[in-house]
Amino acid sequence: MEEALAFRSKELQKTQHQLETLFDISRQVSAKDSLPEVVHFVQEIGQKIFPESEMLFFLLDGEKQRFLDLGECNFSMVEPLERGIQELEQSGLISDFVQYLQNIKEPQIISSEYSNDIPAFLRLLSKNYPSWFGFPISTPHQCIGCFLLGSTISQEYSREDLHFFHSLFSQIAGDIDHLVRHETEINNLRQEVAERISYGEIIGKSDEMQKIYELIDLVSGSDATVLIAGENGTGKELVAQAIHRESHRGGGPFIVANCSAYSPALLESELFGHEKGAFTGAIKRKKGRIERAKSGTLFLDEIGDIAPATQVLLLRFLQDHCFERVGGEQTLEADVRVLAASNLDLYKAVEAGRFRDDLYYRLNVITIDMPPLRDRKEDISMLCKHFLEKYSLKEGKQIQSFSSSAMQALLDHDWPGNVRQLENAISHAVILAQGAVVEGRHLPQFLKQVTEEPPSTSLAENERRLILAVLQECSWNKHEAARQLQISRSTLYSKIRRYNLMKTTTFV
Structure with a gap:
């Protein structure tokens, strides 16, 4: 009898400690100002409990139609999430995952112990982890995403640990939902105002062109x-x-x-x-x-x-x-x-x-x-893409892109004739190009002469400028940018960090 009471007392103390911990975590999360801060904070807690693990936060956007790009989080957080989303897209299962979260009624914890009867998208996401568990993230009114923890080594998860994580997300789901809605509103405003990419036939999203659009x-x-x-x-x-x-x-x-x-x-x-x-x-x-x-x-x-x-x-x-x-x-x-x-x-x-x-x-x-175009060089890649589409259609060709050397030559030129001269250069290249890619040899002679001169900048600076140009051309879609650059996404993320590239970065 005494042993049972002692065990019961110990369980109550443990439960009380967990409740106090959850309350303290919830208080700290409420003080965070951004979604990346919350994600990093939860990741640190998870790493203390399960050091050999990766955490994937599949958070739905404000309209609950797609998953958020958590690109501002650290690489250890972003890389497995990007990899998972890419695999879902390639398999055609991402829409099933979103629909599952939209329609879920009774969120439950699922783990590798019960992996026989799970949806195909979850089987795909968990296949690389010997042990894993996950559950939908829900507020009292709706599901806002899914959390998945995958261990890189085989291990068992105690009932208390699973309950702790589930309770943790139940506590902070409201804060996450608030930050998601807030960041969605900010992104929508940025797209409508700050990142207008064109005005009629005028092309450009640089700060200089934003001022022109505002004046118009x-x-x-x-x-x-x-x-x-x-x-x-x-x-x-x-x-x-x-x-x-x-x-x-x-x-x-x-x-x-x-x-x-x-x-x-x-x-x-x-x-x-x-x-x-x-x-x-x-x-x-x-x-x-x-x-x-x-x-x-x-x-x-x-x-x-x-x-x-x-x-x-x-x-x-x-x-x-x-x-x-x-x-x-x-x-x-x-x-x-x-x-x-x-x-x-x-x-x-x-x-x-x-x-x-x-x-x-x-x-x-x-x-x-x-x-002048030389004062808004960040718009060159976008203008090149626009003129490439225009003249490919006119000439009845299927030209898709520029080679790295061709794009570098276009970016490096000062364009004394401005956009009109650039347009003529692209028209020239489209007429000469025979394949799906514009090469340096297809460009006008004045650009070829420039490319033959010794480079005035370092190899690293040329690489930085090229990566930034491709990212801007792809509207910072890192999957597409990595494909065009013919490098892995992990390599692209590494170079983005090395050169401290952000959406607001401009050419120098």
Whole structure:
């Protein structure tokens, strides 16, 4: 009798100690600010109890449709999880696993002792472990994931240890669910705002392009005149088209006038139109581009090349939207928004007396400065992929990617002709390429000459730049990046850590 009481007393003390431990763990978990912190904390507890083991946290995202990428956790945590997810994807069982967790009603502990009657996805995940156990992670309302502990050596798990882990996750499931929802919301916002990868036909996700996209959003709701400045080939007309398309005038015409393409007399006629007989060859009345842009947008490209006499006429139109055709006396009015672009520094042109200051200030209500491609090199891989798809389709070819040397040459070039020059280079390469990959020999001669020169950076720096480019091209899908680089994912993770690469890393 006394022995039974002593044993019962010892069991109660052990239970009380476990409850105190669980309470302390729950309190510490509640103080964590991020999901990786919680995962690391639980992993440390598990490693103390089962040193020769791996822990896999299969956590569903906020919509409960897919598993979260825990890429910010340490390598010992991420590697087995990534390996497991990859095996599930290759076997086609990952959707069964997600559906199982979505529909589970009574979560139970499953271990290697009862491995005969388990789902196929769990049999696949546990096949590499001599001993293992796992269970769904559930809140009172729903299942939010699954925990699997696999031992690399054969061992038995006591009933108390299994109960402890199950109770632990019951205690912290609410905290995990809260952090998952919070991080899902943050990721959704980042995708919608901070990581916008395109705007219409404008391609790029660099910080410089995010600012351009924000400006387009802001000015599209106004009728203010916008001056778009930047070097040739940076995409000024694409920005003008995006502003027009997003504005209330998007259903109206978008008319382009290239001011550098006409003589002063002909430009005046092109903009304002002319009456019959206004000059030799004017055999009938002609509407100018201002009239044709009625209720829409007029885009004046290379406005810095306008002659002084035409500047006066344009200034008047910007002031009151009134004008006369060449050779005409009737004053006409047109409801037109004007967008202008120049590759020249108009302020310097004003100082030099080549451009009217009053016209400059009329045009320069809002300025959008387009960055040259050399200042946003992190966008090059994305632009290359876009142009590769475009010209492969045009040429009827099935070209899938660039070789490492070709991509390196494209990344290293400074592109004085900017995006237009890059597009022409890709078009050139697609025409010459015969297989599924663009090689260095398919690139234009000016890029081949660069690749033949001694490298200006170390081998490690070249490797860093190439890995970063491929990761960004694959939207940081590490499985796809490793496939393109022809290395294992464990090697890729090792190099990511070595070069301290993150999603916010840029080229230097």
